[in-house]
Amino acid sequence: MPELPEVETTRRGxxxxxxxxxxxxxxxxxxxxRWPVPRAVDKLAGSxxxxxxxxxxxxxxxxxxxxxxxxxxxxxxxxxxxxxTQWRKHDHVAFTLDxxxxxxxxxxxxxxxxxxxxxxxxxxxxxxxLGPEPLSEDFNADYLYGKAKGRSVAIxxxxxxxxxxxxxxxIYASEALxxxxxxxxxxxxxxxxxxxxNLVKAIRDVLDQSIRMGGTTLRDFLHEDGNPGYxxxxxxxxxxxxxxxxxxxxxxxxxxxxxxxxxYCPGCQR
DNA sequence: AAAACTACCTGAGTGC
DNA sequence: TGCACTCAGGTAGTTT
Numbered sequence: 001m002p003e004l005p006e007v008e009t010t011r012r013g014x015x016x017x018x019x020x021x022x023x024x025x026x027x028x029x030x031x032x033x034r035w036p037v038p039r040a041v042d043k044l045a046g047s048x049x050x051x052x053x054x055x056x057x058x059x060x061x062x063x064x065x066x067x068x069x070x071x072x073x074x075x076x077x078x079x080x081x082x083x084x085t086q087w088r089k090h091d092h093v094a095f096t097l098d099x100x101x102x103x104x105x106x107x108x109x110x111x112x113x114x115x116x117x118x119x120x121x122x123x124x125x126x127x128x129x130l131g132p133e134p135l136s137e138d139f140n141a142d143y144l145y146g147k148a149k150g151r152s153v154a155i156x157x158x159x160x161x162x163x164x165x166x167x168x169x170x171i172y173a174s175e176a177l178x179x180x181x182x183x184x185x186x187x188x189x190x191x192x193x194x195x196x197x198n199l200v201k202a203i204r205d206v207l208d209q210s211i212r213m214g215g216t217t218l219r220d221f222l223h224e225d226g227n228p229g230y231x232x233x234x235x236x237x238x239x240x241x242x243x244x245x246x247x248x249x250x251x252x253x254x255x256x257x258x259x260x261x262x263x264y265c266p267g268c269q270r
Numbered sequence: 271a272a273a274a275c276t277a278c279c280t281g282a283g284t285g286c
Numbered sequence: 287t288g289c290a291c292t293c294a295g296g297t298a299g300t301t302t
Contacts, residue, residue, distance in 0.1 A: 002296090003296095034278070034279095034296090034297085034298085057296075057297095071296080071297090072296095073278095073279090073295085073296060073297090074279090074294075074295045074296055074297095075279085075280075075281090075294095075295085090280085107279095108279080108280050108281065109278085109279040109280050109281085109294095109295085110278080110279055110280080111278065111279065111295080111296065111297085112296095125298095126297095126298085151272080151273095152272085152273080153272075153273065153274095157273090160296095162296085162297070169295080169296070170294095170295065170296085258273095258274080258275090259275085259295090260294090260295070261293095261294085261295090
């Protein structure tokens with residue numbers, strides 16, 4: 001389940017192999033992703049890739065006149081393979097490069113997308129309403145406090161809301177709340193003002209650490225080269241229900257919020 | 271406006 | 287072994 005660190009790790013792994021290359025062919029095997037892959041994507045054969053950036057969990061492949069917007073959904077991954085490599089089940093889209101390599105999107109659950117955006121991607125409907133990047137200076141204690149003020153929604157749901165801040169998925173939300181000692185069900189508006197600095201720092205730290213470690217691996221995430229990341233072992237509460245807290249003698253609990261698992265320590269988080 | 275809920279999808283895991 | 291079932295989760299879109 002790619003979260004922001006996995007997407008960033010993918011971007012860094014893939015970029016050197018695609019930027020500056022010409023797309024020799026586009027192959028679409030399965031158009032039915034979250035939204036149908038538009039024909040405009042097929043027509044990019046012959047275009048040069050001039051950049052690969054990221055906004056939230058969207059990868060933006062810059063081509064001559066616009067961008068290919070790629071989202072990995074929950075089960076997607078991008079791999080670079082030789083053009084002759086046998087297609088795997090659930091490989092849906094491939095960009096063949098003039099180097100002979102191919103960038104392939106693999107996504108069993110097909111929650112991801114491959115779209116084309118002409119012009120400024122920041123104006124695209126999927127991107128224009130997004131909140132700040134968590135690692136940018138725009139995301140700070142004052143900002144988050146302002147967003148939380150008067151809100152009754154649980155703090156965990158607030159930090160997972162992409163209109164508030166992007167890139168905080170289910171795993172890192174639990175981790176960041178543990179690090180900052182905040183109970184996941186606490187109403188956002190009832191979190192004391194002084195705690196937002198800790199929460200912002202925790203979100204930054206957990207994402208930054210994960211990027212540096214190459215992304216968490218859980219279930220079906222694989223790096224672009226097919227090797228798993230190594231962050232799972234350093235998760236502090238996520239998927240540790242029933243285990244002892246790493247910093248007190250309490251037992252990690254699992255609850256369900258908005259149909260998602262939340263893990264927390266009842267001793268450390270209030 | 272905010273919050274709650276639904277839909278999309280497949281594979282892994284569990285219980286019978 | 288196989289079937290039925292639950293769960294996992296990002297996020298746009300719809301309903302309350």
